[in-house]
Amino acid sequence: MRSDYIFTSESVSEGHPDKVADQISDAVVDLFLSKDPEARIACETLTTTNKVVLAGEIRCKGVYEDGTWAEGALDEIERTVRETVKRIGYEQSGFHWQTFDFSNNLHGQSAHIAMGVDETGNKDEGAGDQGIMFGYATDETPGFMPATLYYSHKILEQMAADRHSGAAPFLEPDAKSQVTLQYQGGVPVRATALVVSTQHSPSLSNEAGQQQLRDYVKGVFAKILPEGWLPADESIYVNPTGLFEIGGPDGDAGLTGRKIIVDTYGGAAPHGGGAFSGKDPTKVDRSAAYVARYLAKNVVAAGLAKRCTIQLSYAIGVAEPLSLYVDTHGTGTVDEAQLEKLLPTLVRLTPKGIREHLKLNKPIYQKTAAYGHFGRDAEGDLFTWERTDLVDQLKAAI
Template sequence: MARSDYLFTSESVSEGHPDKVCDRISDEIVDLFFREGPKHGYSPWDLRCAAETLATTNRVVIAGETRGPKEITHAMVEAVAREAIKSIGYEQDGFHHATCKVEVLLHSQSPDIAQGVDASGNKDEGAGDQGIMFGYACNETPVLMPAPIAYSHKILELMAKARHAGKEPKLGPDAKSQVTLRYVNGKPVEVTQIVVSTQHLDASMTSADVRAVVEPYVREALPVGWITPKTVWHINPTGAFVVGGPDGDSGLTGRKIIVDTYGGAAPHGGGAFSGKDSTKVDRSAAYAARYLAKNVVAAGLADKATIQLAYAIGVSEPLSVYVDTHGTGKVDEAKLELILPELVSLKPRGIRERLGLNKPIYARTAAYGHFGRTPDADGGFSWEKTDLVDALKNAF
């Protein structure tokens, strides 16, 4: 029996966090391939990109494997990396978009991997790797996400928007948030602890000064009444936070996978998303699993749903489909496991077609979560659509 009364905590990190800087650069490179490849005769189905980024004091190193036209040069990759750093807001002595050294070490994809993934003859496109992927949804929030991670993201999004708009010029790009919620009868009812640490460009600011700046955004992000007189606040608890971003701590692509997904409220298969094109099932199948889980909950078939998919490299069909509705289901889970693959092809190519993943839509996913977002008109966050609801209801 699941516990009904408990505390649960999730964290988020801002776009300027060192790891998120790297995720952003890696995803900008994926977008570069999908944007420029078709201009030079490459089908988006044939493009490949797996870009990893390391960032430290005034240095960025980009490595990985790609396939695309020769017109996508290392100079172009360096340019998009610098533009990403500029967009985030780094113009500091220890990390500046114009002066940091950028080293590009991308090379061609292994032919051994390519032969397993590429479609040929009667062989359908295979999975880009083995692995397990999870999708999750619950009815705790309007976006069908766990409340602690959803509101941790929201706090930092509001702060970032204010910083970019020039409303908070003393805030720097690097920030972290953490929200602890009390659950009663399985539902979140109040905030017991709030943590916000944010870089500040005015070295004279105290923790109290920073709280005066950020508290309005915290209160705006959280539901009315959830912050009480008993809520404990931890704002810049170490004191000064002037040196931030990759100058203060090195960053790596793919090191914030729990922030990217469900804040620890659901399992994670272990694979990162950023820097990978849509043949990589670490990314595309995780999106598909979220899409299915969200539609199950949106259809009213369960209050919570976890879906696991498993793949083998070079094999098209998933090895298994597992559904767990955590005792909240209104329908048989085994039947759902049969129906979901009938409604949506879970082959890598089927996922890419269904969700329209062969597009430059990835840089926007690099901060504030890949899930719980609003679908964009150009196909971004397509996995957040709830267009399977009627079909799921009709199936039962």
């Protein structure tokens, strides 16, 4: 394992067009789960200039049954979508929460999928699809996340907070960040390059305005990064292509699920390929990736490794995982095979077992859809997969 290297991760803001799509899809998931905890949702969103399109399959008691929408359901879905865009902050001529054209193409779930997935008689609930899912944790940040992604998220979260509060009224919702760090002895020690591209108001479209924006972003970097980590000015890039007035869905189409590396570990760990947003927790793309993170984080938090990657695999309609793989990257204090035997005794890794252990059948997903699904603070029902409540059991069993 290399100990001296340079590594980069990126993040995107809540106003990035793909993230707008993710947040809309998860707002729809939350809406249906609030009506029926056993709802089935696979909601995809397309955003473009003054347009939002929903597509996908659903099943929800009291909302959509036997091919029929309940009275008022379509209006509630549209209202949820518009409120999501309003919360993000889009009131632009090319994309405005009140005036964009809305198209709802959601329809009933395939009966054949339901047959394989639903729990019936002696048959346990099966996985909603086949696939591989990964979880990862590292001790290089307090949230057990890769530092490059951790700081990329924090930079954009600060900028969004300043935009919403009015502290930086010249900012518009669309933004991207990128953090490059130097590692020595496997530990991040400083930034070698920092990048932010952010949409801004026309008031900054002159030389003085661009300098004001640069000074503001440099101040955010100084606030977020540890003292002494800032690189030289020539390695700080703020809107390197120039002006950025037209952004969001008006500047580029957005689709659910196109930012899966931003959603997970910033490239520091494998990704199975499946997106999270827009899917109810019977879909193991989402729930199994959450439990894999949960297990990996608890392994590292228990001091059993400095880094841990966990892979799970499933077959559609089959309850038990086909495989469980643990890799501690040469940093472990116990044998990985021992962990592979121990972890399934702490959490039942069937779709239903995961949902029950992490309490996933609740409207908790819209908050996951910007600034990462991992490395967040567990609060009540939110981000339960970030808890470290297995640490004592792990230590006792080793």
